Amino acid sequence: MITVEDQLAHVLAGLEPLTTETLPLAAALGRTLAHDVLSTSDIPVFDNSAMDGYAVRHGDVVHASPDHPVTLRVVADLPAGSPEDPPLAPGTAARIMTGAPVPADADAIVPVEHTDADLTHSGSTHPGAANPGTAHVTITTAPRPAAHIRRAGEDLHAGDVVLTAGSVLSSRHLSSAAAAGHPTLPVHRSPRVAVIATGSELVPPGQPLGRGQIPESNSTLLAALVTEAGGTVERAVTVPDDDDALRAELASVVSAGVDLVVLSGGVSVGAYDVTKAVLAPLGTVDFVSVAMQPGKPQAFGHLPGGTPVFGLPGNPVSACVSFEVFVRPALSRLLGRTQLFRRMLTAQVSEGWRTPLGRAQYMPVVLDDGPDGPDGPATRPGQLWVRPATRGGSGSHLVGGLGAAEGFAVVPADVTEVRQGDMIDVMLVGL
Numbered sequence: 001m002i003t004v005e006d007q008l009a010h011v012l013a014g015l016e017p018l019t020t021e022t023l024p025l026a027a028a029l030g031r032t033l034a035h036d037v038l039s040t041s042d043i044p045v046f047d048n049s050a051m052d053g054y055a056v057r058h059g060d061v062v063h064a065s066p067d068h069p070v071t072l073r074v075v076a077d078l079p080a081g082s083p084e085d086p087p088l089a090p091g092t093a094a095r096i097m098t099g100a101p102v103p104a105d106a107d108a109i110v111p112v113e114h115t116d117a118d119l120t121h122s123g124s125t126h127p128g129a130a131n132p133g134t135a136h137v138t139i140t141t142a143p144r145p146a147a148h149i150r151r152a153g154e155d156l157h158a159g160d161v162v163l164t165a166g167s168v169l170s171s172r173h174l175s176s177a178a179a180a181g182h183p184t185l186p187v188h189r190s191p192r193v194a195v196i197a198t199g200s201e202l203v204p205p206g207q208p209l210g211r212g213q214i215p216e217s218n219s220t221l222l223a224a225l226v227t228e229a230g231g232t233v234e235r236a237v238t239v240p241d242d243d244d245a246l247r248a249e250l251a252s253v254v255s256a257g258v259d260l261v262v263l264s265g266g267v268s269v270g271a272y273d274v275t276k277a278v279l280a281p282l283g284t285v286d287f288v289s290v291a292m293q294p295g296k297p298q299a300f301g302h303l304p305g306g307t308p309v310f311g312l313p314g315n316p317v318s319a320c321v322s323f324e325v326f327v328r329p330a331l332s333r334l335l336g337r338t339q340l341f342r343r344m345l346t347a348q349v350s351e352g353w354r355t356p357l358g359r360a361q362y363m364p365v366v367l368d369d370g371p372d373g374p375d376g377p378a379t380r381p382g383q384l385w386v387r388p389a390t391r392g393g394s395g396s397h398l399v400g401g402l403g404a405a406e407g408f409a410v411v412p413a414d415v416t417e418v419r420q421g422d423m424i425d426v427m428l429v430g431l
């Protein structure tokens with residue numbers, strides 16, 4: 001048996017990020033940034049007001065207080081978007097709204113709450129429609145120097161990196177890109193993936209089951225995992241345990257130009273293990289036993305023409321774990337991501353279990369409140385507890401309980417028992 005780490009290194013060795021394309025911001029959501037992106041301007045773009053109020057000369061109002069208010073003449077009205085830079089002589093102020101450029105002569109903003117003014121609503125900022133406000137304003141509280149002025153470039157300077165290559169673009173990244181003046185972003189192409197489930201016992205979910213038949217679930221699982229991981233499902237199909245049927249399907253997906261093929265089932269030593277029967281003779285797909293549970297039998301290699309192909313074990317929990325351990329990092333590499341793996345955290349075990357010696361175990365787990373409940377003596381703030389997600393434990397066929405899993409606890413190969421209270425690494429898979 002080879003280790004998980006060696007098999008993963010073998011898988012990743014031959015994979016390079018796909019080519020890049022330029023997409024409008026909304027279409028780039030979930031894609032991976034291909035190059036660092038620089039801000040085209042300072043952020044903020046210019047010195048602007050953080051408050052609705054009055055732009056003043058600090059020296060005019062430094063002693064203002066409720067007992068000694070200071071009255072200034074209002075010489076301008078500056079809504080957000082105003083291009084004006086009115087001169088402010090001593091003793092004058094400009095009415096200013098949040099986001100409007102601060103006049104060059106002003107060095108503090110007094111919020112309207114610290115004045116006698118009342119900012120009644122004006123229907124439009126259009127010149128002429130704007131309400132000029134009062135002719136005078138009385139300041140009742142002295143501002144600090146530079147109070148409520150948001151400085152140009154205090155967030156980023158023009159030319160600074162705003163987004164780094166390899167980032168998976170979220171709503172927040174897209175907002176930063178827009179603010180930095182980019183209507184489009186360079187991203188890696190999303191890998192087009194074909195999912196092929198093999199097995200003559202499989203029928204579509206919901207159809208009546210004859211003896212020996214089960215609902216097919218791996219194509220649904222794997223297609224959804226591909227989509228969640230940022231790939232594009234080209235097709236998700238089921239073929240029977242028939243060599244010619246699988247050969248025909250593989251030829252079809254290769255000619256469709258997919259970037260990756262993910263097969264489930266038929267990788268073990270059974271008489272009808274179609275995946276092995278069709279792919280092993282090619283000499284370009286390796287069938288190996290990996291020291292993990294579930295997920296021991298694994299296949300990875302290339303189809304004629306070079307398309308990478310995974311053969312995952314058919315047991316549903318094995319297929320899921322195999323995807324997380326090998327296929328997700330591979331897809332992340334094709335996507336150009338810098339973060340190839342799920343996030344790991346450390347949690348404490350609230351219900352122990354036995355594990356096989358010599359194989360790293362991936363146990364589906366759920367988060368819980370610990371053995372004593374949320375207020376128990378062993379529970380500390382921020383402490384995470386986990387227990388097996390399925391009543392039956394780690395069986396690779398226990399697909400019913402898989403739905404509840406929020407993570408996979410990763411138990412090292414040399415451990416035979418996980419005990420209550422142990423600290424354990426958990427790969428988070430829930431959102």
Ligand SMILES: Nc1nc2c(c(=O)[nH]1)N[C@H]1C(S)=C(S)[C@@H](COP(=O)(O)OP(=O)(O)OC[C@H]3O[C@@H](n4cnc5c(N)ncnc54)[C@H](O)[C@@H]3O)O[C@H]1N2
Pocket residue numbers: 197198199201202214215216217218219264265266267268269270273294295296297312313314315316318396397
């Ligand atoms: N003599 C041995 N037998 C087995 C070994 C072994 O080392 N020696 N390894 C076992 C392990 S571990 C695994 S894992 C499985 C892997 O087998 P295959 O990849 O060949 O998978 P199948 O035999 O096709 O199916 C296994 C199991 O999963 C069900 N299945 C398959 N596909 C689906 C699907 N799309 N949806 C739902 N369920 C599916 C299938 O009905 C079987 O019950 O081999 C062990 N055997």
Ligand code: MOO
Pocket residue numbers: 292293294295296297313315318396397
């Ligand atoms: O290695 Mo298998 O995946 O335990 O069922």
